[in-house]
Amino acid sequence: MKDPRPSDIFSAGQVLNNTYEIKGLLGRGGTGEVYLAVNQITERLSAIKALNARFSGNADYLELMKREEQMRNIMHNAVVRYSECSRTDDGHVFLVMDYVDGVALSDLMFERRLSDQELLIVAHRVLSGLEATHAQGIVHRDLSPDNIILRDGEAAKATIIDFGIAKDTAAGARTIVGTNFAGKYEYAAPEQLDGRADYRTDLYALGASLLAVARREVPDVGTNPGEVVRFKKEPLDTSGLDAPLRDLVTLLCAPDPADRPETARAALDQLDRWLKPDTHRASTTVTPRRGDGQKKPGGRGLLFAAVAVVVMAGAALATLSGGWLTPALPVASPYTLTATSGGGEGTLVGHAPDAEAAALLSAAYAGASGRSVPEDALQLADGAPDPDWPSDIADVLTLMEPMSDWQLDVSDRDLSVTGLAPDRMTRDATRNALTDWAARSGLQISREILAGPETLATGALRPILDAQSTCGPLTVLGDDAGTFAMYDTVTVTGDVASAKDIPTLEQAISPMIGERDIRMEVTVLNSDLCAIRAVLPPAASGAVSIWLGRGDTGEPALTGVFNTGDNPVVDIQMPATITDASLWVMVVDNTGKVFNILPNINQTEHLVDNLGQVANGVRRIRVLWPIAALQEDPSRLAIEVDADNYGKSEIVAILSREKLFDMRRPRDESVKSVAQALAEALEGREEQILGVAARIIDARP
Secondary structure, X not given: OEOOOOOOOOOOOOEEOOOEEEEEEEEEOOOEEEEEEEXXXXXXXXXXXXXXXXXXXXXXXXXXXXXXXXXHHOOOOOEOOEEEEEEOOOOOEEEEEEOOOEEEHHHHHHHOOOOHHHHHHHHHHHHHHHHHHHHOOOOOOOOOHHHEEEEOOOHHHEXXXXXXXXXXXXXXXXXXXXXXXXXXXXOOXXXXXXXXXXXXXXXXXXXXXXXXXXXXXXXXXXXXXXXXXXXXXXXXOXXXXXXXXXXXXXXXXXXXXXXXXXXXXXXXXXXXXXXXXXXXXXXOOOOOOOOOXXXXXXXXXXXXXXXXXXXXXXXXXXXXXXXXXXXXXXXXXXXXXXXXXXXOOOEEEEEEOOHHHHHHHHHHHHHHHOOOOOOOOEEEOEOOOOOOHHHHHHHHHXXXXXXXXXXXEEEOOEEEEEEEEXXXXXXXXXXXXXXXXXXXXXXXXXXXXXEOOOOEXXXXXXXXXXXXXXOOOOEEOOOOOOEEOOOOEEEEEEEEOOOOHHHHHHHHHHHHHOOOEEEEEEEEOOHXXXXXXXXXXXXXXXXXXXXXEEOOOOOEOOOOEEEOOOOEEEEEEEEOOOOOOEEEEEEEOOOOEEEEEEOOOOOOOOEHHHOOEXXXXXXXXXEEOOHHHHHOOOOOOOOOOOHHHXXXXXXXXXXXXXXXXXXXXXXXXXXXHHHHHHHHHHOOOHHHEEXXXXXXXXXXX
């Protein structure tokens, strides 16, 4: 941690996005800073890269931040994981990524000399990470010793990061950001100076980094652009390095990109060939070994011993007959396997101790992913940490079958599973199965399994909402208008007949929404209101609406809540273009009665052409009046809130092409009577309904 300064972007204890609590400063640079943070929900450590405000509005720097954020799709244990890109209220753009606890090669190279073996392990690991990165169409462009971190200081846990714009400047290294070049001159490929970069650019940077670490010095490429260009045109000086490290650097750092391997996979293949010993094997099978020296319960030691005896006998026979023995397999360290399914074509790469194990793993992958794999997808290599390693990994692959999208990364005895299950039930079942498997196998496993679907159509919940409706239709905000992304909130609105309906509804929706929250914004209504809701016809909104106001001031009452002494006023509103239509308005009281207020006793007209006033293209028809208006016309209806009418009542307006009822309804009648009459009147006439509107009047003390 670095000492804080008053000018720092964030301070310890500050919480970003209501989630990430800043613990301290990891590094600062000319354009931004990197902080250690803890996720207050998951308690996982994260690294927060933040741009200074003046750069947060710069398109070039934002482009680089967006390029980094795209790496969130890469799930490989040699590549840092990104989770989100966001902006604070005061304008600082920041990235959230996993915190990689370890030492950078740029620091380690000056602490001690790394052996060739360690550097080759780092190269193998970084090339594997680049293969996964390039598979997503992403070129790192800024690979250098300070962007390669050894977790726990171990070469076998090398991890690619990119703190370039925010980390303290490494000795002599200069980070350049612009429209034509992004990277460090010392490690950049020649073509980067012309603004060109592809997968082979990262290979050059890796080779140049290996050379710098081996020599324990930052390359001296010159002090002006001309010197840099001339330096990059020539092959790098690898004198003093031994094979195969020397050969790898020469291969990766060819000045002409055409002379480098086309892909990270091609470079990995060549590295494996160099690491293959020239000596011959004494047998065709290498006895697998357990990394921790312990025997698992139910192990197969006697079986492997018997196989070894048979193989040795066969080898002796081959020698006597003059046959050649199979060369020894290369030793892989770490012993890895990566399998992915879901988007794209899927992949299976890694190691297997023999052809039988490779066939077992390939078959398990094919069964879990539904994809076939090439025969040479897995490389035969010594170094398996456990005799049961192939069968254990095959078991894990089989557990992936119910998943819709997943990735398995294996490094020796450490496994990482990430994936997307089709629903919460599958997510929970897979998590439990992996936990049980880890307990039985003795291997270490980390899992991050989410519940899908990845996108949820808003209309997909309609059948459940209809089935759970107890008081009129239920809706989802955004219903039939799009989709919910992961971690969105699903908000249900409408009315229910009982408070007990709310948890029942939530329980019915939960299995379908995956990693999304539910917000229930529903209102509990009494049985009378629900009885009317149940028979109201569906109709498009917009044709008719209800305005609530206060009789004493004329102000709108947006909440619909009125207290003792208040005088609710109600207007029915519709576009003035609607003519030759019939309007029926009723109040469903909280006493179990329905008051038919339009047409009423003294106002026989029901045609909207003869009702209300038109202004600014809107027809307003008053149906509940201020008490003062009764002096002008006693036939008007007005109410005042008191203890006799506390509770929820509802104004309902139905606009139809023809008169809704053939005969006049009584001034007041029972809910049951109105519900029955309304159901009969609407039967077979649903197409005549132009609009329906309803508003609650909530009378309180």
